[in-house]
Amino acid sequence: MENVTEKPSLDFLRAKIVEDLKVNKNEGKVVTRFPPEPNGYLHIGHAKSICLNFGIARDFNGRCHLRFDDTNPAKEDVEYVDSIMEDVKWLGFDWGNHLYYASDYYDALCNYAIELIKKGKAYVCELTSDEMRDYRGTLTEIGKESPHRNRPAEENLDLFIRMKNGEFEEGTKVLRAKIDMSSPNVHMRDPVIYRIKKAHHHRTGDKWCIYPMYDFAHCFSDSIEGITHSICTLEFEIHRPLYDWFLDELNVACHPQQIEFARLNINYTVMSKRKLLQLVKENHVKNWDDPRMPTISGMRRRGYTPEAIRAFCDKVGVAKRENVIDLSLLEFCVREDLNKTAPRVMAVLNPLKLIIDNYPDDLVEELDAVNNPEDLSAGTRKVPFSKVLYIEKDDFKEVAPKKYFRLTPGQEVRLRYAYIIKCESFVKDTSGEITEVHCTYDSSTRGGNPPEGKKIKGTIHWVAEKSALDVEVRLYDRLFSKENPDDVEEGKTFLDYMNPNSLEILSDCKAEPGLKNVKALEHFQFERLGYFTVDKDSNYDRIIFNRTVALKDTWAKIESSGNN
RNA sequence: UGCCCGGUGGUGUAACGGUAGCACAAGUGCCUCUGGAGCAUUUUGUCGAGGUUCAAAUCCUUGCCGGGCAGCCA
Numbered sequence: 001m002e003n004v005t006e007k008p009s010l011d012f013l014r015a016k017i018v019e020d021l022k023v024n025k026n027e028g029k030v031v032t033r034f035p036p037e038p039n040g041y042l043h044i045g046h047a048k049s050i051c052l053n054f055g056i057a058r059d060f061n062g063r064c065h066l067r068f069d070d071t072n073p074a075k076e077d078v079e080y081v082d083s084i085m086e087d088v089k090w091l092g093f094d095w096g097n098h099l100y101y102a103s104d105y106y107d108a109l110c111n112y113a114i115e116l117i118k119k120g121k122a123y124v125c126e127l128t129s130d131e132m133r134d135y136r137g138t139l140t141e142i143g144k145e146s147p148h149r150n151r152p153a154e155e156n157l158d159l160f161i162r163m164k165n166g167e168f169e170e171g172t173k174v175l176r177a178k179i180d181m182s183s184p185n186v187h188m189r190d191p192v193i194y195r196i197k198k199a200h201h202h203r204t205g206d207k208w209c210i211y212p213m214y215d216f217a218h219c220f221s222d223s224i225e226g227i228t229h230s231i232c233t234l235e236f237e238i239h240r241p242l243y244d245w246f247l248d249e250l251n252v253a254c255h256p257q258q259i260e261f262a263r264l265n266i267n268y269t270v271m272s273k274r275k276l277l278q279l280v281k282e283n284h285v286k287n288w289d290d291p292r293m294p295t296i297s298g299m300r301r302r303g304y305t306p307e308a309i310r311a312f313c314d315k316v317g318v319a320k321r322e323n324v325i326d327l328s329l330l331e332f333c334v335r336e337d338l339n340k341t342a343p344r345v346m347a348v349l350n351p352l353k354l355i356i357d358n359y360p361d362d363l364v365e366e367l368d369a370v371n372n373p374e375d376l377s378a379g380t381r382k383v384p385f386s387k388v389l390y391i392e393k394d395d396f397k398e399v400a401p402k403k404y405f406r407l408t409p410g411q412e413v414r415l416r417y418a419y420i421i422k423c424e425s426f427v428k429d430t431s432g433e434i435t436e437v438h439c440t441y442d443s444s445t446r447g448g449n450p451p452e453g454k455k456i457k458g459t460i461h462w463v464a465e466k467s468a469l470d471v472e473v474r475l476y477d478r479l480f481s482k483e484n485p486d487d488v489e490e491g492k493t494f495l496d497y498m499n500p501n502s503l504e505i506l507s508d509c510k511a512e513p514g515l516k517n518v519k520a521l522e523h524f525q526f527e528r529l530g531y532f533t534v535d536k537d538s539n540y541d542r543i544i545f546n547r548t549v550a551l552k553d554t555w556a557k558i559e560s561s562g563n564n
Numbered sequence: 565u566g567c568c569c570g571g572u573g574g575u576g577u578a579a580c581g582g583u584a585g586c587a588c589a590a591g592u593g594c595c596u597c598u599g600g601a602g603c604a605u606u607u608u609g610u611c612g613a614g615g616u617u618c619a620a621a622u623c624c625u626u627g628c629c630g631g632g633c634a635g636c637c638a
Contacts, residue, residue, distance in 0.1 A: 009579075011577090036638095037637085037638050039638080069638065071638080072638070129635080132636080133635085136634060139565080140565050140567090141565095143634090173636095174636055183567090184567040186566095186633065192636050195636035211636095213636075213637085214638050234569070234570090235631095235632060235633080236638090239633090240568095241568095262569095262631095267575085315576080315588075316576065317576060317578085317587095319570090321577095322569095322632095323576060324576085325575070325576060326574085326575050326576075328575085328589060329588050329589085339600080370597095373597095406599090414597055415597095417597075448597050449597080450597090458599080459596095459597050460598090528599080528600065529598090529600095552599090552601090553600090554599045555599045556599090557599090558599080
């Protein structure tokens with residue numbers, strides 16, 4: 001009780017920023033940036049970075065830039081630029097007018113390179129890439145210096161300008177920083193900073209035929225934008241000395257601080273753009289927005305909400321230790337959000353006909369159903385009820401296992417919001433499959449209220465046959481059946497661990513008629529089943545739902561533990 | 565074999581020299597017109613060895629384990 005006013009503990013990044021603010025570093029400003037390369041779609045790992053960078057800016061009254069790190073025209077495309085902007089916005093973040101491209105800085109970057117050359121800190125090297133690899137040395141042996149390393153500055157300048165003018169072929173020359181070929185950090189062994197690429201750039205067109213490398217472009221882009229904290233993932237930690245070297249050599253006014261954190265991993269999926277691209281290109285999934293993909297667009301289509309994703313990113317925390325998050329945490333986050341917001345509705349995925357023998361043949365009653373018990377302001381709706389209904393196949397068993405509360409001969413259940421019924425008999429076809437269940441109802445239990453003193457343990461959902469809507473439902477499961485698909489055995493690839501049952505299409509589902517006019521991305525809870533969203537391929541004639549996540553299923557747990 | 569980073573329950577993440585806490589997962593019970601939701605409750609942890617200290621998850625030494633780095637990718 002005495003600790004209620006205690007502040008929640010900060011992650012190490014925010015703690016660092018608090019320290020910086022205390023000593024008035026950067027005049028108290030906090031400026032971050034999210035710097036995607038437009039060479040693929042954003043995934044949930046990027047969401048963590050987005051939430052971090054935009055979240056920090058929000059928490060410290062700073063700002064966060066969206067900057068496309070577009071320094072490799074061979075791999076980049078406007079399609080990706082567009083999708084990235086859409087996804088960041090959808091996640092709920094706003095970069096205001098701080099939208100930038102590294103390509104905006106090509107002139108400035110080129111001038112920085114020239115300055116470096118003039119200072120004698122960069123040189124044009126004509127080694128082939130194979131030779132350069134050779135000269136670089138290994139992790140345990142130091143490198144040796146390029147024969148071009150000690151060219152006079154004027155010659156370097158001339159050569160570099162001619163590179164820029166397109167006088168040389170790709171691969172024949174590069175500009176390198178002159179640092180230290182004996183550094184234990186291979187990134188400091190005279191890294192390439194400019195290479196010739198006669199490629200069309202999605203923004204600068206054919207203006208350039210030399211493009212800066214990441215290490216050179218990134219630190220200066222940060223500096224130009226006045227970034228205070230340049231937050232990136234762990235694999236760039238070893239690049240930090242280089243980041244600092246460039247900024248120190250040219251003595252720029254703004255020297256941001258690079259801080260690294262551990263990227264997000266989730267089990268049963270992959271999180272590398274290369275692998276996601278491969279899944280798309282080789283048609284292992286339908287597209288980047290396939291609902292099984294961990295992409296933002298895929299998760300959106302699957303029915304995840306921005307609120308759920310943000311909550312997830314918040315809960316996973318930030319640290320420097322490698323981590324693998326349980327998929328169950330993600331599922332918890334969507335359920336938690338959708339439970340509060342998704343209207344409840346009844347739908348039957350695997351229909352079984354149920355006939356109430358003592359119910360009038362042509363009567364249709366409109367029964368009241370609560371739209372969301374977690375939010376009474378969502379109101380109620382009318383659901384039509386009549387003699388012939390559909391129920392879930394699973395909700396009837398000829399021979400009931402122990403603790404089975406649903407329909408079985410002689411047992412009573414409640415039809416949600418309708419009546420108490422009793423199972424009298426059932427019909428099997430020649431193959432032994434149950435085709436009809438016959439029940440009687442108690443007309444005094446209208447609305448589902450049992451007589452005084454009587455308890456009904458089981459409640460099942462239903463859809464009236466007459467007015468039922470035919471819908472398609474797509475069930476999704478984890479894309480991979482192995483916890484860590486990146487951990488491949490000899491002779492296999494991550495593709496060998498794909499879950500063959502990650503998609504199940506149910507085309508004969510029945511839903512209550514109120515769902516006739518749903519729109520793409522609307523969320524619902526199908527009572528007792530899970531959360532579902534309307535797929536974008538859905539239309540008036542063919543309504544398609546994607547299962548976002550199933551409800552927690554205590555019965556399934558009891559059942560499976562009993563089978564063990 | 566070089567350099568850099570990390571090791572806290574099953575999974576994440578706090579505690580910044582002073583009671584190892586929180587969330588998810590798992591278990592149990594209560595409640596319920598969703599076997600949903602909710603509520604209550606339990607189990608499980610500081611990588612090892614030394615040292616400093618009244619006191620170490622925290623500081624030091626060392627070992628072990630995990631990750632990263634040798635693109636004209638980012």
